[in-house]
Amino acid sequence: MRIFMRRRSKLWTYLSATAFFLGCYFLYRNWYDFTNWKTEDDILSIRKRRYLDYQRGESSRSGPGEYGVPVILEGEEKKRADGLMAKEAFNIVASDKIALDRAVRDVRDPKCKDIKYPKVLPKASVIIIFHNEAWSPLLRTVHSVVNRSPPEYLHEVILLDDFSDRPELGSKLNAYVAETWPEGIVKIVRTDKRCGLIRARIEGAKPATGDVLIFLDSHCEAGPGWIEPLLFRIKQDRRNVLCPIVDAISDENLEFSSNGGYNVGGFTWSLHFTWRDVPEIDVKNRQYTDPVRSPTMAGGLFAVDREYFWEIGSYDPGMDVWGGENLEISFRVWMCGGRLEFIPCSRVGHIFRSSHPYTFPGNKDTHGINSMRLAEVWMDEYKRLFYVHRKDLLGKFPGDLTERKALREKLQCKSFKWYLDNVYPEKFVPDENVHAWGMVRNPSSNLCLDTLQRDEKIVFEMGIFSCQNGVSANQVFSYSLDGELRREEGCLTTHGEDGSVVKLEQCRNNSLQKWNHDKESGTIKHIESGKCLDRSNIPSGKSIIVKICKNGEDSQKWAFEHYLD
Ligand code: LR7
Ligand code: MN
Structure with a gap:
């Protein structure tokens, strides 16, 4: 009996020692791999191994929020979350409980999984801009991009910090990024003053060197297979500007739902983005997996050929903080010879928040002024319909527009009437016809x-x-x-x-x-x-x-x- 006991405890010692050494080995392997690389190819093969490791483990995970299920809080935790709701505009307590690299359900239509893309696709620079984003949604965005983009297509991830002052976004973020992605695929770029999201995107795009730019908000989760269809569609034509279907991540419980409906973008004459049904004419004779053209984009999530982005005038740098740039780039792309589409097989989740968890310096109505800039440059006589809603802006100075008007001239863009007639004929014009x-x-x-x-x-x-x-x-x-x-x-x-x-x-x-x-x-x-x-x-x-x-x-x-x- 005694002997047996002793044997068993010996066995345990052996087993735990082996487990310990194996654990050390794997930790070391990751660190060693990335600090002792030799060539680009070595790095790529190491990145591929890490990517495959993640894919292999993806079906056997456990923990709060895994596979996108809601995280329901109770008692003290719920109280704490409710208390923080006003500041963060989402449930930060639930978010912090979820693994930064959680798995999400594959919500794509099954037909999407049968599509074979060419082996060689353009490479992407994914640009994630943020101002005072909370830690867990920010890093969950980055992990989702790295873990769900085949390494050969992911050229880099640029984290553009728009002058945040949350302490953890400083050196702690630097350290986390250096440790987690020691090969340097994730880069941090910081502005030296608050730029607002429009200029921040320009600043994020400047250092990018991938073939394609993909912009994301800093509280997203890329879904399985999200990147290939975007890159493929740009490979087909560099003038295609592409949006994934946006799945809602609940601000209350972080559920990754599949209700990224099959919609396209529209706008109101007060120049707000709206979702709308895919028009009859575009539903006919098409497969679910086909791209669907859209008059506008929501703004935050899209892919564009890098050179084409600069060619068509990136963004209007005269726009401040938030709003308007989404319709501006939409009108501009269509009017200047490009094409805007939603790609049903590319799905990305986004936390929809009911308020902005950041300040608007000077308390300015940036959506109003930005929209005025876009109306003055791109909408010709139809700008009158914007001013019906914004009488208060009539006669106000929207800043210098010379360069944007020159851009429209240089690119020989079509009229806004052409856009309405050809791209958005269903749009009701209240004072015509x-x-x-x-x-x-x-x-x-x-x-x-x-x-x-x-x-x-x-x-x-x-x-x-x-x-x-x-x-x-x-x-x-x-x-x-x-x-x-x-x-x-x-x-x-x-x-x-x-x-x-x-x-x-x-x-x-x-x-x-x-x-x-x-x-x-x-x-x-x-x-x-x-x-x-x-x-x-x-x-x-x-x-x-x-x-x-x-x-x-x-x-x-x-x-x-x-x-x-
Ligand atoms: O000063 C700022 N600097 C920034 O870097 C203010 C914001 N930001 C960052 C911010 O951290 C975030 O990552 O900019 C990003 C967008 O800001 P949000 O998340 O507050 O914007 P939103 O999601 O409420 O608004 C939508 O419309 C905006 C109009 O200017 C932008 O285009 C957003 O990118 C856009 N978001 C989406 O399109 C997500 C898809 C869903 C929809 C609809
Ligand atoms: Mn957002």
């Missing part, structure tokens, strides 16, 4: 149809308010050739019960949204129900209704500000 537009006034009360600033993305009741004589964008409506009473995307909708309120719903070209306005009598009649838009005795600030039509009743008379026919 309509019967009438502007304020819709009830003369006897001097009240006007008004959105009352309610959120137009959700169905809401349409209101009335005292007429603002053309200064309020909330009172701009169009009477379309299809008989809709509409805003940019929303149409006045009713089932037509007597006395029921009228709602603003997404335009769907259906009969509940068709109206007939008679300029002479002033009535606006709901065609399906035969009821008339009626202000009755409804006070300013309340919702408008439809009622049985009474010929000549003052409360049913309406006049548009402008008639085109």
Whole structure:
């Protein structure tokens, strides 16, 4: 018995010693490999081994948040997370619990996995810009890029620090990067003053030497196989500018969801980016895996040929901090001979945050001024529609635009009308090809149809308010050739019960949204129900209704500000 015990403990000693030496060996191997390389090829083969090691281990991981599952906090931890939400604008406690190199689910369509790409593809410089990003999402972005990009296609990762002052982003970050990627594939570049994200991207692109630039926000996770389809599409034509499908990473629990819908980008006349359905015409005759053209990009995640990026004017360096550059580069790419596409087989997650976890120096409305710059340079006479929303900016000085205008001249770019007609023909232009537009006034009360600033993305009741004589964008409506009473995307909708309120719903070209306005009598009649838009005795600030039509009743008379026919 004793002998047996002794044998067993001996065996244990042997086993643990072996495990210890093996552990030391693997740690040493990584360090040794990278500090004793000889040639580029050696480095590449070592990087390949590391890449394969990660792939092999990817299916047998465990820990919070692995494979993109949500991290649900309770008790003290939840309290701490809630407390930090205002500052960080996402759940930093949950994020910190998740491995920096967690695996995510492969959310691509199965057909994507069958595509074979050529062995030789252009190489990418991935540029991740950040200002005071939290540690774990920043490094998770870098790990995801290195671990999910075949080494032969990843030329470098440039971490561009836009003058952060979080202490851990200084020497601690330097040390982490040097230790984790000793071969130097990840490089840190720092600005010496706060540049804002637009100039930061330019600064990040300057030192890059890969064939292709891929920009990412600093809170992303690249999905399996994300890089090949982007590079392949640029290899096919260097004028293709490409966006991955963006999967949402929850700001509440860091779940990597697969709801990166099959959408493309649009814009509002107030110059905000919007998601929209892929238009019918582009859905027909196509495979799921085909690239889909898009009028605009969201801004943060895209791939572009490096030389082409500089050729078409990189970014407008006169733009500050945040906003506008995404539509500017979108319009510019299309108008100056390029093409913008979403690539369904390339998926990248992004933490969508409801506020900005950083300051806007000088409290400036940078989105407004940046958008004004883009409207003045790229939108020709259509800039008027931006100013409908931004009357406050009329006459303001957007900074010097000479160089950007010269760029447009030099590149011989097409007009904004060409862009609307050819790239985004579905875009509703509120004052063109309509019967009438502007304020819709009830003369006897001097009240006007008004959105009352309610959120137009959700169905809401349409209101009335005292007429603002053309200064309020909330009172701009169009009477379309299809008989809709509409805003940019929303149409006045009713089932037509007597006395029921009228709602603003997404335009769907259906009969509940068709109206007939008679300029002479002033009535606006709901065609399906035969009821008339009626202000009755409804006070300013309340919702408008439809009622049985009474010929000549003052409360049913309406006049548009402008008639085109
Ligand atoms: O002064 C700054 N300096 C920076 O380096 C301010 C920000 N930044 C960094 C920041 O750390 C981050 O990595 O710039 C990046 C983008 O800033 P976010 O994440 O606050 O922007 P966002 O995701 O809210 O906004 C979207 O629109 C912006 C308009 O200017 C940019 O184009 C963002 O890149 C863009 N993000 C995306 O497109 C992600 C995809 C989802 C969508 C929609
Ligand atoms: Mn972002």
